Amino acid sequence: MNKDRSSPGLKAAKRTRRPADADPTREKLLDVAGRIFADRGYQAATIREICIAASANVAAVNYHFGDKLGLYTEVVRQSLHTAKHEAVQSALDRLAPPEEILRDVIRARMRNICRGGRPNWHLRILAHELAQPTPALRQLIDKIGRPLANRLLDLIGRMIGLPADDEKTRLCVVSAMGQMVVYDFADPLLKSVWPELKMTPEQVDRIADHIADFSLSYIQNFRSMTPARSIKSTKRAVKPRASK
Amino acid sequence: MNKDRSSPGLKAAKRTRRPADADPTREKLLDVAGRIFADRGYQAATIREICIAASANVAAVNYHFGDKLGLYTEVVRQSLHTAKHEAVQSALDRLAPPEEILRDVIRARMRNICRGGRPNWHLRILAHELAQPTPALRQLIDKIGRPLANRLLDLIGRMIGLPADDEKTRLCVVSAMGQMVVYDFADPLLKSVWPELKMTPEQVDRIADHIADFSLSYIQNFRSMTPARSIKSTKRAVKPRASK
DNA sequence: GACTAATTCAAACACGTGTTTCATACTTAT
DNA sequence: ATAAGTATGAAACACGTGTTTGAATTAGTC
Numbered sequence A, B: 001m002n003k004d005r006s007s008p009g010l011k012a013a014k015r016t017r018r019p020a021d022a023d024p025t026r027e028k029l030l031d032v033a034g035r036i037f038a039d040r041g042y043q044a045a046t047i048r049e050i051c052i053a054a055s056a057n058v059a060a061v062n063y064h065f066g067d068k069l070g071l072y073t074e075v076v077r078q079s080l081h082t083a084k085h086e087a088v089q090s091a092l093d094r095l096a097p098p099e100e101i102l103r104d105v106i107r108a109r110m111r112n113i114c115r116g117g118r119p120n121w122h123l124r125i126l127a128h129e130l131a132q133p134t135p136a137l138r139q140l141i142d143k144i145g146r147p148l149a150n151r152l153l154d155l156i157g158r159m160i161g162l163p164a165d166d167e168k169t170r171l172c173v174v175s176a177m178g179q180m181v182v183y184d185f186a187d188p189l190l191k192s193v194w195p196e197l198k199m200t201p202e203q204v205d206r207i208a209d210h211i212a213d214f215s216l217s218y219i220q221n222f223r224s225m226t227p228a229r230s231i232k233s234t235k236r237a238v239k240p241r242a243s244k
Numbered sequence C: 001g002a003c004t005a006a007t008t009c010a011a012a013c014a015c016g017t018g019t020t021t022c023a024t025a026c027t028t029a030t
Numbered sequence D: 001a002t003a004a005g006t007a008t009g010a011a012a013c014a015c016g017t018g019t020t021t022g023a024a025t026t027a028g029t030c
Helices: A024-040 A047-053 A058-065 A068-081 A083-093 A098-113 A121-131 A136-160 A167-185 A187-193 A201-225 B024-040 B047-053 B058-065 B068-081 B083-093 B098-113 B121-131 B136-160 B167-185 B187-193 B201-225
Strands: none
Touching: A024 A047, A024 A058, A024 A068, A024 A121, A047 A058, A047 A068, A058 A068, A068 A121, A068 A136, A083 A098, A083 A136, A098 A121, A098 A136, A098 A167, A098 A201, A121 A136, A121 A167, A121 B121, A121 B167, A121 B187, A136 A167, A136 A201, A136 B187, A167 A187, A167 A201, A167 B121, A167 B167, A167 B201, A187 B121, A187 B136, A201 B167, A201 B201, B024 B047, B024 B058, B024 B068, B024 B121, B047 B058, B047 B068, B058 B068, B068 B121, B068 B136, B083 B098, B083 B136, B098 B121, B098 B136, B098 B167, B098 B201, B121 B136, B121 B167, B136 B167, B136 B201, B167 B187, B167 B201
């Protein structure tokens, strides 16, 4: 509790060597911690393992970040400010037919799962947070989960002609997102029942296209299948069971 | 390592009171451990917490189950032998049109997520296992994940007229399963962007029907959209973009 | 080159964990 | 009632964890 040490973890001004912002051990620590937190989770990851991998002393974490949670939240904070999620956002800002926007968003999101063959650790941290929440979960939801979901609600709501907060709109958004997130959550299960799944860039693009096709098939036909629904939207639309 | 104690954890024959199979503390321990393991995960759950909740001594776990992992694997084993997943299996065994089978399977699976309002802890254990695998993961995959996936591959493969191991068939199965599992994996995220999601039995049924409609829309139209594909199956079918 | 602050290091600390010990109460068969 | 095996209880143990300490080392400034 007592922070009588100099503890530059919250240092406001470092006298020298600020411009390059290159504190080698601090950077190395963040880099290594990101990967280790991502595949072990916050609790299971140990400071000693991180420090050994970063060739740093155990006390380095407490010196530079205060404590373990400080290191973790800084890792999460940096992962949010990275350009990884920008592709998804920019796809949503494009001026194009909604079908194309949705397709591009799905592709951008899918490409984020694997970055050059290896799974992107930014998303695995979210997976761990959902299983075992830490104080960083709210931050993650507010910064990436909620904005994306809200934009998708608007987009798909327009496509099916229902308000964004209609239950049917939400169901469609969850259906679309569920198809995506299963690939970074259920990874061990997928590998087990689908050995050919290698997540190469080409295959990831095929997956993205499939998800877009799969989703658009229902979304694009929804309007024609629901006869003149009132704007206030009752609970459920008529079942589009046998559309043929 | 040395098990010189009597250690009935692996006891083959208990002299008395076998018929009722009612060892109170053992049963209580299993019951409590199931819930605690389910929402904390294997590592984060502590033996002391479990024993306090079960009004048992800390040594009870080691006495009845050998060690923590023994308790956990027994919890998992019992959760597999329970009747929870039978509804899903029996739905697959029905003699009915494939569309109805798929719809019933989805409904049975969705109803398993929430058992009377409260989330079913059997599935939350799987969620934790996928994030932080333990030796029990393989068991879970082999007993529930793989069989269900294989039957769905057959079912959907027949519906779209492609072999079960075709990439397109797998993509469709993952799309269907992804829509379901997102509801027990991304629970905190869903609650955040969809406050009205209460998972009442009625709403769960609506969700299940939606997932079935959403999936069948693509699956049922797939055949008519792919012109006479060769049996060996090229990589991708023609995009069913504008089916109207 | 000396002084000062920042940083690193090895060691120790405090604490929670799973596990074990051994004494005690209990149950059952003789 | 007695003896033997079963189950429980409180305390202690061994170990890994995050954290702290204080000295040693480095880097920057005059």
